[in-house]
Amino acid sequence: MDFFDRQWATYRAVVDHDLMQHRALTAALGQALEAWLAARPAGSAAPRMVDLGCGDLAVMAPLLRGLPLGTYLGVDLSGPVLPRAAAALGPVPYPCRWREQDLLAWAAAEPGTEPVDLLHSAFAIHHLSDDDKARFLRLCRRHLASNGLFLWADVFRPPGEDRPAYVARYVDRIRSDWGVLAPEQQQPVIDHLSQFDFPADRDAIRRTAEACGWTWQWLWQGDHRAEALAVLTAA
Numbered sequence: 001m002d003f004f005d006r007q008w009a010t011y012r013a014v015v016d017h018d019l020m021q022h023r024a025l026t027a028a029l030g031q032a033l034e035a036w037l038a039a040r041p042a043g044s045a046a047p048r049m050v051d052l053g054c055g056d057l058a059v060m061a062p063l064l065r066g067l068p069l070g071t072y073l074g075v076d077l078s079g080p081v082l083p084r085a086a087a088a089l090g091p092v093p094y095p096c097r098w099r100e101q102d103l104l105a106w107a108a109a110e111p112g113t114e115p116v117d118l119l120h121s122a123f124a125i126h127h128l129s130d131d132d133k134a135r136f137l138r139l140c141r142r143h144l145a146s147n148g149l150f151l152w153a154d155v156f157r158p159p160g161e162d163r164p165a166y167v168a169r170y171v172d173r174i175r176s177d178w179g180v181l182a183p184e185q186q187q188p189v190i191d192h193l194s195q196f197d198f199p200a201d202r203d204a205i206r207r208t209a210e211a212c213g214w215t216w217q218w219l220w221q222g223d224h225r226a227e228a229l230a231v232l233t234a235a
């Protein structure tokens, strides 16, 4: 198994054992999508969806298969995950495209002629610095249709908790609650989050989003003051 496969195998184990509460998160996501689809005016065109940091779609594929989409675009910085995502999704009645791209670059590109109705991102945006998160929020607002929805699942910091305290707390959680993973599986997760995770302060990012023209609502909170799902709409 190469480095990439080992990293993905570890993430798969985290998801399979529900250590980041993907099950509850995906249920909340499904309910939000159902309500949004039901509220769309009759005769609306089938929604165009973009998934930023789509990964291998192991979690999202069953939900995506049931959505009445017009198109789906999966974007990920890592090229090797995209064929896995396509295979996990399997045949669906709407056209899918797959793009190896940085999500910030996607946001910075000029919007196409057809705006995005449904934007989704799970556990990817927290890798951006706070300045880049603000830039992303400002830029991606231009891509969304006026009645569109941006569902943002991620790790966030409780208000006032600084990054070192957050990282120390998450590392404690892994060491004490993730015993189902062997220590040699826990360590790469600890190394990765210590180096690459920059979760936003929940209150600060909400203020930033509102200043960029978004309305913000929390839809789901995990049990660990980290994982959460926010829904953003055009203000």
Ligand SMILES: C[S@@+](CC[C@H](N)C(=O)[O-])C[C@H]1O[C@@H](n2cnc3c(N)ncnc32)[C@H](O)[C@@H]1O
Residues within 6 Å of the ligand: 011, 052, 053, 054, 055, 056, 057, 058, 059, 075, 076, 077, 078, 081, 101, 102, 103, 104, 121, 122, 123, 124, 125, 127
């Ligand atoms: C933790 S995985 C989450 C995958 C999937 N969204 C899920 O919830 O299972 C994070 C994914 O985001 C991608 N990613 C990280 N930073 C990114 C960026 N700046 N632009 C695009 N994708 C990114 C990674 O390659 C990886 O596939």
